[in-house]
Each structure stands twice: as C-alpha cells, then as structure tokens.
Amino acid sequence: MAIQIVMNRTGDSRHSFNPDEQQELAKAEQRFYELTNAGFTAAVRTGPGQTLHIRSFDANAEETVFFPRLVGG
Amino acid sequence: MFGFRPLPPGGRSRRRATRALFIRHGAEGTPEGRSLRLLREWLSPTQREQFAKRGYFEVIGSDSGKRYRIHAGASVNVCEMDERGRPLEGLCFMPIGALPIGDVMLAQKIALETCEREVRAVARRFTPNGFHFRQARPLG
Numbered sequence: 001m002a003i004q005i006v007m008n009r010t011g012d013s014r015h016s017f018n019p020d021e022q023q024e025l026a027k028a029e030q031r032f033y034e035l036t037n038a039g040f041t042a043a044v045r046t047g048p049g050q051t052l053h054i055r056s057f058d059a060n061a062e063e064t065v066f067f068p069r070l071v072g073g
Numbered sequence: 074m075f076g077f078r079p080l081p082p083g084g085r086s087r088r089r090a091t092r093a094l095f096i097r098h099g100a101e102g103t104p105e106g107r108s109l110r111l112l113r114e115w116l117s118p119t120q121r122e123q124f125a126k127r128g129y130f131e132v133i134g135s136d137s138g139k140r141y142r143i144h145a146g147a148s149v150n151v152c153e154m155d156e157r158g159r160p161l162e163g164l165c166f167m168p169i170g171a172l173p174i175g176d177v178m179l180a181q182k183i184a185l186e187t188c189e190r191e192v193r194a195v196a197r198r199f200t201p202n203g204f205h206f207r208q209a210r211p212l213g
Contacts, residue, residue, distance in 0.1 A: 005111065007108075007168065007170075007172055007176040007179075007180065008170065008172070009104065009170060009171050009172060009173070010104050010107075011103075011104040011105075011106075011107030011108045011111070011173055011175075011176065012107065012108070012111060012176065041180075041183070041184070041188075043183045043187060045115060048117050048118060049115070049116050049117020049118070049119070049120055049121075050117070050186075051115070051182070051183045051186055051187055052187065053183070053187035053188055065111075065115070065179070065183070067168045067172075067176065067179070067180035067183070068168040068169045068170045068172070068180075069168065069169055070166050070167065070168055070169075070180065070184055070191075070192060070195055071166065071167065071168075071169055071195060072165060072166050072195045072196050072197040073148040073149060073165030073166060073167055073196075073197050
C-alpha cells in the first residue's frame with residue numbers, strides 16, 4: 001500500500017491506495033495533480049530524513065506528503 | 074509557612090520528563106500531536122535527536138549549502154546560521170492555512186532542503202534574538 005498525506009488544519013488527511021490497482025492508482029494520480037495545480041508542494045522520502053520535491057506523479061512513491069503554498073510571515 | 078515542600082533531588086528533572094512524556098503520547102490524538110508525530114517520522118536520526126534534546130533541528134539549504142536552524146514554532150522560527158553556529162538572519166515563512174506546528178516545521182524543512190531559492194524569495198527577514206526562539210514547552 002502507498003499513502004498520500006495532505007497537511008491541513010486537523011493535522012493531515014491520509015489517502016491509502018494500492019499501486020497495483022489501476023483504478024486506485026488513477027485516483028491517486030488525479031489527486032496529485034489536483035493538489036499541485038492548487039499550489040500544494042509534493043515531496044517524497046528518499047531516505048532517513050532525506051526528501052525530494054516532485055513535480056509529476058510518481059507511481060512508485062510509497063509516501064507522498066503535500067503542503068500548501070508558502071508565504072512570508 | 075505556606076506549606077511548600079522542596080522537591081527531592083532529581084524531582085524537577087523527573088517532573089519535566091514526565092510532562093514531556095505526557096505531551097508526546099497524550100496528545101497524539103490532537104492535530105498538534107499528529108503533526109508532531111509526522112514531523113518526527115520525516116526527520117533524520119540526527120535531526121530527531123537535536124529536536125528532542127534542544128527543541129530545534131538543523132537543515133542544509135538545497136541551493137547554497139547554508140545551514141538553517143528550525144526552532145519549535147509556527148512563525149518567526151527559522152534562522153540562518155553562520156559557520157560558527159551563530160544566528161545570522163531570521164526567515165519568517167510558513168504554509169498558508171493555519172496548520173498545526175509540526176506540519177509547519179515539516180513544510181519548512183522540506184522547502185529549505187528542496188527549493189531554498191523559492192523560500193528565500195518569499196520569506197520575510199528579521200533580526201534574530203533569544204526571545205524569538207524561546208521554547209515554552211517540550212515538543213521533540
């Protein structure tokens with residue numbers, strides 16, 4: 001199972017999907033582009049504490065985190 | 074006179090440790106607790122240790138190789154460090170949407186480690202001082 005974690009004011013929303021299931025994968029891909037088109041940044045873990053900013057959907061990513069657009073305080 | 078009893082030796086540190094344990098585990102169901110758990114999962118072992126012991130962790134900027142310290146906080150909590158480990162310049166930036174503290178800190182870590190230039194373009198600068206980075210309660 002893979003997971004997409006979307007940060008929000010409740011902490012986060014988690015969406016699990018089976019990357020071997022075409023329908024679930026398509027839904028995850030659709031969610032990815034809906035969020036990134038809305039300004040969210042997507043990142044995956046590449047090792048302990050190591051992160052990678054991704055701009056296109058990665059079907060092999062086990063865990064993707066999304067956070068909203070950054071602004072100056 | 075007022076019934077105050079001095080704490081036994083080690084009592085203060087035990088009390089602090091108990092409080093930290095309560096916050097860490099008792100608050101897991103809250104937005105803040107969930108966000109801090111996610112943050113800890115995404116930190117490197119070194120960053121996790123720094124956060125637990127000192128209330129901050131350090132990251133390296135993806136473009137410049139500069140070192141930044143992310144303190145516990147949701148704003149006015151990031152500082153660029155010089156080569157001697159002294160605060161150089163404060164950067165204030167955060168994701169929109171009133172996110173809980175752990176999510177804000179994780180977004181700051183990822184952003185500095187993967188798209189530092191974009192962060193520096195939006196961040197507001199401030200002169201860092203001890204008051205900004207005071208840790209009011211244990212979070213790591």
